[in-house]
Amino acid sequence: MSEYIEHDKNGVSVGLVEKQYFTFAEDPHHPLVLESGASLGPVTLAYEIFGKLSPEKDNVILVLHALSGDSHVAGYYHADDSKPGWWDIMVGPGKGIDTDTYFVICANILGSCMGSTGPASVDPKTGRPYGLSFPLVTIGDMVEAQRILLDHLGIDKILCAVGGSIGGMQVLEWCVRYPDRVVSAIPLATTTRHSALAIAFNEVARQAIMADPDWNSGDYYTGKKPVHGLAVARMVGHITYLSDESMRLKFGRRLQNKADFSFNFDADFQVESYLRYQGNKFVERFDANSFLYITKAADYYDLEKQHGDGSAVAAFSKTRAKFLVVSFTSDWLYPTYQSRSVVKAMKKTGLDVSFCEIESQWGHDAFLLPNERLSALVKGFLERVRREAIP
Amino acid sequence: MSEYIEHDKNGVSVGLVEKQYFTFAEDPHHPLVLESGASLGPVTLAYEIFGKLSPEKDNVILVLHALSGDSHVAGYYHADDSKPGWWDIMVGPGKGIDTDTYFVICANILGSCMGSTGPASVDPKTGRPYGLSFPLVTIGDMVEAQRILLDHLGIDKILCAVGGSIGGMQVLEWCVRYPDRVVSAIPLATTTRHSALAIAFNEVARQAIMADPDWNSGDYYTGKKPVHGLAVARMVGHITYLSDESMRLKFGRRLQNKADFSFNFDADFQVESYLRYQGNKFVERFDANSFLYITKAADYYDLEKQHGDGSAVAAFSKTRAKFLVVSFTSDWLYPTYQSRSVVKAMKKTGLDVSFCEIESQWGHDAFLLPNERLSALVKGFLERVRREAIP
Numbered sequence: 022m023s024e025y026i027e028h029d030k031n032g033v034s035v036g037l038v039e040k041q042y043f044t045f046a047e048d049p050h051h052p053l054v055l056e057s058g059a060s061l062g063p064v065t066l067a068y069e070i071f072g073k074l075s076p077e078k079d080n081v082i083l084v085l086h087a088l089s090g091d092s093h094v095a096g097y098y099h100a101d102d103s104k105p106g107w108w109d110i111m112v113g114p115g116k117g118i119d120t121d122t123y124f125v126i127c128a129n130i131l132g133s134c135m136g137s138t139g140p141a142s143v144d145p146k147t148g149r150p151y152g153l154s155f156p157l158v159t160i161g162d163m164v165e166a167q168r169i170l171l172d173h174l175g176i177d178k179i180l181c182a183v184g185g186s187i188g189g190m191q192v193l194e195w196c197v198r199y200p201d202r203v204v205s206a207i208p209l210a211t212t213t214r215h216s217a218l219a220i221a222f223n224e225v226a227r228q229a230i231m232a233d234p235d236w237n238s239g240d241y242y243t244g245k246k247p248v249h250g251l252a253v254a255r256m257v258g259h260i261t262y263l264s265d266e267s268m269r270l271k272f273g274r275r276l277q278n279k280a281d282f283s284f285n286f287d288a289d290f291q292v293e294s295y296l297r298y299q300g301n302k303f304v305e306r307f308d309a310n311s312f313l314y315i316t317k318a319a320d321y322y323d324l325e326k327q328h329g330d331g332s333a334v335a336a337f338s339k340t341r342a343k344f345l346v347v348s349f350t351s352d353w354l355y356p357t358y359q360s361r362s363v364v365k366a367m368k369k370t371g372l373d374v375s376f377c378e379i380e381s382q383w384g385h386d387a388f389l390l391p392n393e394r395l396s397a398l399v400k401g402f403l404e405r406v407r408r409e410a411i412p
Numbered sequence: 413m414s415e416y417i418e419h420d421k422n423g424v425s426v427g428l429v430e431k432q433y434f435t436f437a438e439d440p441h442h443p444l445v446l447e448s449g450a451s452l453g454p455v456t457l458a459y460e461i462f463g464k465l466s467p468e469k470d471n472v473i474l475v476l477h478a479l480s481g482d483s484h485v486a487g488y489y490h491a492d493d494s495k496p497g498w499w500d501i502m503v504g505p506g507k508g509i510d511t512d513t514y515f516v517i518c519a520n521i522l523g524s525c526m527g528s529t530g531p532a533s534v535d536p537k538t539g540r541p542y543g544l545s546f547p548l549v550t551i552g553d554m555v556e557a558q559r560i561l562l563d564h565l566g567i568d569k570i571l572c573a574v575g576g577s578i579g580g581m582q583v584l585e586w587c588v589r590y591p592d593r594v595v596s597a598i599p600l601a602t603t604t605r606h607s608a609l610a611i612a613f614n615e616v617a618r619q620a621i622m623a624d625p626d627w628n629s630g631d632y633y634t635g636k637k638p639v640h641g642l643a644v645a646r647m648v649g650h651i652t653y654l655s656d657e658s659m660r661l662k663f664g665r666r667l668q669n670k671a672d673f674s675f676n677f678d679a680d681f682q683v684e685s686y687l688r689y690q691g692n693k694f695v696e697r698f699d700a701n702s703f704l705y706i707t708k709a710a711d712y713y714d715l716e717k718q719h720g721d722g723s724a725v726a727a728f729s730k731t732r733a734k735f736l737v738v739s740f741t742s743d744w745l746y747p748t749y750q751s752r753s754v755v756k757a758m759k760k761t762g763l764d765v766s767f768c769e770i771e772s773q774w775g776h777d778a779f780l781l782p783n784e785r786l787s788a789l790v791k792g793f794l795e796r797v798r799r800e801a802i803p
Contacts, residue, residue: 059675228643256612289712321673356656
């Protein structure tokens with residue numbers, strides 16, 4: 022392990038990690054039955070673990086990732102990797118989620134394309150990638166698959182489930198679905214159900230993919246991929262992850278070439294070339310169908326409807342977890358008012374809830390960026406729930 | 413003229429109107445020289461007039477339209493038209509812009525596709541539609557073409573230039589470009605220069621069009637049109653015209669089919685089917701290349717840079733117009749803070765400025781919707797400037 026890895030700019034790294042795989046529902050007679058009623062099997066989850074499981078198995082932190090995330094939360098696969106995992110600033114020795122103390126698990130979500138079963142996986146029945154014959158999966162289905170993985174790992178209790186955005190929805194779902202297994206939870210920059218605005222953005226992104234003729238009704242795995250549509254979809258996403266203010270600070274009206282306008286349709290402004298770059302980079306690593314499936318799962322998610330017959334209070338009365346709810350001032354995808362209403366409902370049921378709205382210019386993306394306040398909050402909350410959990 | 417037309421739900425209509433055409437720069441030796449340095453000719457502007465020009469020619473209101481607008485501000489082309497012009501709620505007998513008092517002119521902007529010369533027009537040099545060989549036009553070029561039209565109509569003074577969004581940019585441009593010709597101005601829901609966020613939305617919309625293989629580098633006039641790309645572009649636009657709140661009120665999470673989710677990629681939510689409908693409707697009436705050209709013109713617009721060497725105060729010192737600046741609380745495309753900074757700069761130069769932020773849930777679109785407060789404001793402002801303009 023190189024010096025670089027042990028002391029990179031994010032602090033001490035958890036070091037080298039390995040992606041692992043767990044497959045279940047291999048028996049066609051015992052598939053995973055999804056919320057839609059459809060069956061799926063076999064199901065593979067790619068996952069990674071960080072830190073050491075305590076003998077009492079009471080130090081488990083389950084990290085739940087967002088739309089385009091993966092199991093690679095922290096550390097490096099190889100000593101010469103240029104970048105660590107996506108939340109390396111938070112997970113590692115001495116960090117907000119201290120891997121010297123906690124045992125961290127993260128699995129790639131069902132429906133994704135980063136090692137877990139999704140529409141790009143081969144359907145054993147046909148020997149070809151599922152494409153659109155892959156059944157729609159829900160946030161509940163993702164959590165169900167994670168629960169089966171934890172059973173397999175012999176882990177009963179989660180000290181804390183933590184995640185942002187779509188990861189935060191999984192956090193909430195875990196709490197109400199398995200109240201006996203979740204001691205505490207940190208939903209970050211998330212909501213119990215998408216607003217019309219959030220659905221609208223997802224729908225436009227999906228339409229961009231489906232408008233690409235190379236999408237070919239989802240059957241593109243042997244030919245050209247719908248890279249243009251997926252790039253546009255990602256650009257839409259990137260706008261929602263930032264904010265008016267962050268874009269002004271990051272780009273303003275700065276030109277790509279300082280001279281003057283091109284007077285054609287090249288990228289004149291830096292913000293244009295940033296979006297094009299993000300779009301083009303994304304298509305190299307992400308599957309267009311997975312984008313469709315995961316955004317649809319997020320749009321469908323409705324904790325109130327599913328667990329409380331329309332009432333958030335009724336839904337949260339099903340959990341006993343302690344909560345740290347965090348929102349960010351400039352997040353307009355999941356604005357603070359949504360977190361406040363979550364917190365209000367939690368408090369009404371008598372739950373132990375802390376709420377923090379963090380001042381940030383960086384929009385929805387803020388939860389992924391270095392933030393000392395967030396790291397300190399998470400660290401303090403975990404220390405408290407661990408202390409209080411010791412019998 | 414039917415009873416319906418005279419007293420429709422918008423109040424008394426201005427009645428039947430006719431689209432007219434004015435062509436200039438027909439002599440190849442005297443083309444319209446654009447801000448980019450390129451030349452264009454001949455240039456046709458489609459325009460409509462409403463009300464009567466006073467003998468003193470002192471009652472002219474110039475209405476400037478936004479991205480997808482046209483010259484058809486009010487009234488009907490035919491007695492059996494199902495819908496009047498786009499601002500019929502504001503322009504007509506007894507309305508905010510009273511056609512019993514004022515002579516209203518509106519021309520389709522240069523670069524558009526609703527009768528004026530744009531990329532879909534035939535290039536006389538080749539006998540084929542311009543496509544991308546059409547030169548980029550700017551907000552300044554649009555105003556220049558309008559100025560030539562007014563000269564042709566024998567109109568020297570504009571009592572008031574009024575318009576929202578990109579129309580508001582033209583309003584501001586008129587004021588600083590022709591200070592002797594503009595007595596007053598009402599820029600609505602607009603800005604002197606796009607924020608990075610506004611550019612980002614436009615760029616994603618453009619990318620959606622250009623990603624459509626039927627776009628064919630802009631050369632699609634004899635074949636299939638890039639309807640999928642343009643529909644996605646329009647959907648992006650529609651999100652920006654609304655607001656989180658208006659979408660919640662208009663759609664919330666209501667389902668298209670009340671039963672339950674489709675568990676496929678159909679439009680489950682009403683907001684999805686609204687966006688699809690808007691996208692599909694738009695492609696029937698609008699040219700994809702015009703969308704590219706006009707959004708680029710809007711992104712390029714920078715009043716401060718072009719007229720004030722970076723200073724809004726310096727730019728506005730070039731006009732003597734009286735201003736009524738209007739913004740809307742929920743407009744996040746051109747937020748109120750941008751109008752406030754415009755007003756601040758205007759006041760610093762000693763201009764006569766009224767500013768009003770109108771409470772509205774309807775986002776950027778608010779300026780196009782029935783709003784008694786807005787109508788009353790416009791009416792009162794016009795009465796005052798007319799009174800004060802009488803020597």
